Amino acid sequence: MTGSTKTPRETPRERYRQQVREEVKEKAWQQIAGSGASALSLNAIAKQMGMSGPALYRYFANRDELITELIRDAYRSLADAFLAVADAGAGRPALPELARVLRRWALADPHRYFLVYGTPVPGYHAPQDITGIASEMMSVLLDACAAAAPEPAPGAEAHAFEAHLADHRDWAEGHPDATPAVLRLAMTFWSRLHGTLSLELAGHFTGMGLDPALLFEAEVDTLTAR
Amino acid sequence: MTGSTKTPRETPRERYRQQVREEVKEKAWQQIAGSGASALSLNAIAKQMGMSGPALYRYFANRDELITELIRDAYRSLADAFLAVADAGAGRPALPELARVLRRWALADPHRYFLVYGTPVPGYHAPQDITGIASEMMSVLLDACAAAAPEPAPGAEAHAFEAHLADHRDWAEGHPDATPAVLRLAMTFWSRLHGTLSLELAGHFTGMGLDPALLFEAEVDTLTAR
DNA sequence: TTGTGTTCGTTAGAAGCTATAACCAGAATG
DNA sequence: CATTCTGGTTATAGCTTCTAACGAACACAA
Numbered sequence: 001m002t003g004s005t006k007t008p009r010e011t012p013r014e015r016y017r018q019q020v021r022e023e024v025k026e027k028a029w030q031q032i033a034g035s036g037a038s039a040l041s042l043n044a045i046a047k048q049m050g051m052s053g054p055a056l057y058r059y060f061a062n063r064d065e066l067i068t069e070l071i072r073d074a075y076r077s078l079a080d081a082f083l084a085v086a087d088a089g090a091g092r093p094a095l096p097e098l099a100r101v102l103r104r105w106a107l108a109d110p111h112r113y114f115l116v117y118g119t120p121v122p123g124y125h126a127p128q129d130i131t132g133i134a135s136e137m138m139s140v141l142l143d144a145c146a147a148a149a150p151e152p153a154p155g156a157e158a159h160a161f162e163a164h165l166a167d168h169r170d171w172a173e174g175h176p177d178a179t180p181a182v183l184r185l186a187m188t189f190w191s192r193l194h195g196t197l198s199l200e201l202a203g204h205f206t207g208m209g210l211d212p213a214l215l216f217e218a219e220v221d222t223l224t225a226r
Numbered sequence: 227m228t229g230s231t232k233t234p235r236e237t238p239r240e241r242y243r244q245q246v247r248e249e250v251k252e253k254a255w256q257q258i259a260g261s262g263a264s265a266l267s268l269n270a271i272a273k274q275m276g277m278s279g280p281a282l283y284r285y286f287a288n289r290d291e292l293i294t295e296l297i298r299d300a301y302r303s304l305a306d307a308f309l310a311v312a313d314a315g316a317g318r319p320a321l322p323e324l325a326r327v328l329r330r331w332a333l334a335d336p337h338r339y340f341l342v343y344g345t346p347v348p349g350y351h352a353p354q355d356i357t358g359i360a361s362e363m364m365s366v367l368l369d370a371c372a373a374a375a376p377e378p379a380p381g382a383e384a385h386a387f388e389a390h391l392a393d394h395r396d397w398a399e400g401h402p403d404a405t406p407a408v409l410r411l412a413m414t415f416w417s418r419l420h421g422t423l424s425l426e427l428a429g430h431f432t433g434m435g436l437d438p439a440l441l442f443e444a445e446v447d448t449l450t451a452r
Numbered sequence: 453t454t455g456t457g458t459t460c461g462t463t464a465g466a467a468g469c470t471a472t473a474a475c476c477a478g479a480a481t482g
Numbered sequence: 483c484a485t486t487c488t489g490g491t492t493a494t495a496g497c498t499t500c501t502a503a504c505g506a507a508c509a510c511a512a
Binding site for chain 1: 430444
C-alpha cells in the first residue's frame with residue numbers, strides 16, 4: 001500500500017505519463033539550445049523519441065503549452081537558485097552573491113535566459129503561477145536589498161522614482177517595512193543586471209573585444225557601493 | 227538627361243524594383259507590429275499585395291534576407307535619430323536628451339526595438355555594414371559622454387573595468403581622446419537604458435503597476451549626476 | 453519595325469510544420 | 483469477463499518556405 005489518495009497520483013499510468021512529459025521537455029531543451037525557441041518542432045521531438053508526430057498531442061495540448069511549461073521550469077530553476085542562496089545566507093544573502101548567481105544561471109543556458117527575459121511572444125500572457133514564481137524571486141531580492149541598507153537618507157530629498165515607489169508598492173507585498181530606497185535598489189538591480197546580461201548573451205559585445213564579466217562586476221559595484 | 231552613370235541606376239526598371247521592395251518592407255513592418263518578427267510570412271505579404279507567393283522571391287532571395295533588410299533599416303532609423311540630435315546640439319548633445327530619443331524610438335515601435343536588441347536569431351550574424359551603422363551611433367554616444375565629462379578622477383583609483391577599457395578601446399576608434407571614464411559611461415548608458423527599456427517593452431512591469439518612465443528617468447539621472 | 457534577351461509574374465510541386473480526425477491495440481477497472 | 487480509458491497509429495487539412503518550369507511583357511538593338 002503506497003497510501004494512494006483519492007486524487008489519481010502515483011498510479012503507474014500517471015507515473016509513465018509524467019516520465020514521457022519530462023523526456024519531451026528534455027528533448028525540447030536540447031532543440032532550443034541548438035536552434036532557439038522559435039525553431040522548436042514537436043514533429044522533430046517525436047521523431048527523435050521514436051514515435052510519430054501527433055502522439056505528442058496526448059501529452060501537450062499544443063506547441064504553446066509545451067513552451068509555457070518550459071518557461072515555467074526556467075522560472076522555477078532561477079527561483080530555486082535564488083532561494084538556495086537565501087537559505088545558505090540565513091535569509092539575508094549579499095547582493096553581489098545574488099548577482100553572481102544570476103549571471104551563472106544566465107550563462108549556463110543563454111536560450112533559457114531569453115525564454116524568460118527575451119523578446120516576448122506577441123499573444124502570450126504568463127499564467128498566474130508563473131508570476132507567483134517571479135514574486136518568490138523578488139522576495140529574495142528584496143531581502144537582500146534590505147540587508148544592503150542604502151541608508152535612510154541623511155538629509156537629501158528622495159528621488160522622484162522613490163516617491164512613486166512609496167505609493168506603488170503592491171508588488172512588494174510581504175515586505176511592508178522595505179523603504180522606497182530598498183524598493184528602488186531592487187528594481188535597479190533587476191534592470192541593470194538584465195541590461196548587461198542581455199547585451200552579453202545577445203553577442204553585442206563580441207565584436208568589440210571587451211570582457212562582459214568586467215562590465216557586469218562594475219555594475220554590481222555601483223549597486224552595493226553607495 | 228538625368229546623368230545616368232554606368233552602374234544601372236535610375237533606369238525605370240530599377241526604380242520600379244526598389245518601389246516594390248519598399249512596399250514589401252512596409253507590409254512586413256505592419257505584420258511585425260501585429261504578430262512579431264517570428265510570425266512574418268512572405269506568403270501573406272504577397273497575398274496582401276495582390277500577387278501570388280513566389281513572386282516575392284524575385285525581390286528577396288529568402289525570408290532571412292528580408293529580415294536582415296528590416297534589421298538594417300531599424301538600425302539606420304535609430305542611428306538617424308541619434309545623428310539628428312547630434313546635429314541639433316552642435317555635435318555635443320546632452321546625455322539625457324539622447325536617452326529620451328532612444329526611449330521615444332523604442333516606444334514608437336517595440337517590435338522594431340526587439341528586432342535590434344531582442345533575442346538573437348541562432349544562426350544569424352549581422353553583416354558588416356550593420357555593425358558600421360552601430361558604430362555611427364556609438365560615435366554620437368561617445369561625443370555626448372565626453373561632453374558629460376565625468377571628471378578625470380580627483381584622487382580615487384580607477385575602477386577595474388576602466389582599466390580594462392584603457393586596454394581595449396578598438397571599438398571607440400575615432401575617439402582617441404576619450405578617457406576610460408568616458409568609455410565606461412558610454413557602455414553604462416547603453417547597458418542600463420537597454421535594461422529598463424527591454425523590461426518595459428517586454429511587459430515585465432505591467433503586472434506591478436508602476437510607471438516605467440520614472441525608472442527610466444531615474445537611471446538617466448544616475449548617468450549624468452555624479 | 454522587327455527580332456532577341458532580360459525580367460516579372462504565373463502555376464505546380466516538394467518538403468516541412470501544426471493540429472485534428474478516425475481508428476485500433478492494450479492496459480486499467482467495474 | 484466485459485467495458486472503458488489511454489496511448490499509439492495513419493490520413494488529412496491547411497499553413498509555411500522555396501524551387502522549377504513556363505509565359506507574357508518590356509527593353510533594346512539591328
